[in-house]
Amino acid sequence: MNGPDYYIPAVGLGCALAFKLPSLLRARHDPLLRSVCALLANASAVFFFAAPPTIEQVNRVTGITNVSAPLVYCLLSAFSASCLVLIVNWRGGPAEVTRRVSRRWIVGYTAVIVAITVLFLLGDTPTERLRDLDTYYARTPYVREMIVLYLAALTVAGVAMTVLCLRWSLRVSGWLRTGLVVIVIGYVFNLAYLATKFTAVFARWAGGDLDGLSTNAAPVLASVGALISAVGFCLPLVGRRLTDQWGTWATYRRLGPLWRELRSVSPYGVRPVRMSWWTSAELLVTRREADIHDGLLSLHPYFDARVRADAYKAAVTGGGGPVGARAVADAVMVTAAVRARGADPEGAALQVAGASAPNIPSGEEPRDLVGMSLALSRSPVVAAARAAAAAPSGSGTHEPTR
Incomplete structure (x- = not known):
C-alpha cells in the first residue's frame, strides 16, 4: 500500500470529524458524542501517521530513528480504546456503570501507551524500517516486548469488540443490528490482520521468514477492517435518517x-x-x-x-x-x-x-x-x-x- 491508500481514508475520516465538531461544541458534555469524535480523530490519525511517507518524514523531523513505530502503536492503542468506549456509551445503561467501564478501558490503554513508549526508549533500533519494523526487530530486546504488547492490546480490543457487538446484536433489530453485524465483520478483518502479524513475528522467533505476511497482507487487512468498521458505526445513524426521510416523503404523498x-x-x-x-x-x-x-x-x-x-x-x-x-x-x-x-x-x-x-x-x-x-x-x-x-x-x- 502506498501513501494515497492511507491518506484518502485519513481525509475522509477527518471530514467526518469536522462535520461532527459543531455538534460537539454545542453538547460537549454528551459522552456518546465525545466518543464518536474521539474515534474519528484517532482513526484519521492512525491512517495519516501509518503512511510510509509520513513515517519517513516524522523520523527525519524528530531526528529519532524509527520513532514513528511507537507513535503508530500508541495511536492504534488509543483507537482501540475509543472503539470500546464508544460501544459502551452507545449501548447505554446506568450512567455510573457506563462511566466506570469507560474509565477502566481508558486507564488500561493509557498504561499500554506508556509501556510502549518506555520499551521503545529502552530498546535499540539503529536501522530505519518503514514497512517491516515488526519482523526486522522481532528478536531485539525491549523492542520485541513492545511489539508483542501492542499486538496483544489490539487483540484484546478486537475480541472484546466482537463479543460485545455480537451479544448486543442479538437483543436489537433494524439498522442498529445491521450496523453491529457490519462492525463484527470489520473486526474479523482486524483479527486476521493481527493473526498475520503474530504469525510473521513467531516465524522470526523460530528462525523462519514469513515477513511478507506482515509487510504485504497485514496492511491491506487492517485498512479493509477499519473501513468496514467505520461503515458499521455510521450505518445506524445514516440508515435511521434515510428511513425517517422515506417516511416523511411517504406522508407527503399520502396527504x-x-x-x-x-x-x-x-x-x-x-x-x-x-x-x-x-x-x-x-x-x-x-x-x-x-x-x-x-x-x-x-x-x-x-x-x-x-x-x-x-x-x-x-x-x-x-x-x-x-x-x-x-x-x-x-x-x-x-x-x-x-x-x-x-x-x-x-x-x-x-x-x-x-x-x-x-x-x-x-x-x-x-x-x-x-x-x-x-x-x-x-x-x-x-x-x-x-x-x-x-x-x-x-x-x-x-x-x-x-
Missing part, C-alpha cells in the same frame, strides 16, 4: 388526495404557495398539512353530522375498525362539504348565526390526516358516496348543520 380535494376551497385557490426545489421534506409536509387545515377550517360551516354518521355506519358494516371507520366518515363528510361549499357561492351558510359542526379530528396528528386522505383514494364507502352524489336522481348534498 396528496386530501390536499387536492381541498384545493378548491383553499384561501390560495388554485395558486398555492410555491416551495423551492431544495425545500426539505419536513417543511413540505408541514406546508401541505397547513393547507389542509386551512381548507378544513373554511369548510367548517358545511360539515354535516348526518353525513358523517351514515358513512361511519357504512364503514363499520363493511368490516372497518373504529379508527379506519372514523377516517372514512370524515373523508365522506369532507367531500360532501366541498360540494355544499361549491353550491353556495354567496356563502349563505357563513351568515347563519350559531352554525356549528360535529367534532372531527383536528389533524394535529399527521396520521389523522393521512387516514382521511387514504380513505379518499381507497375507500369503497367514499367512492359510493361520490357516485350517489353524482347520480341524476339526487343531488347528494345535505343542508349545512344548523
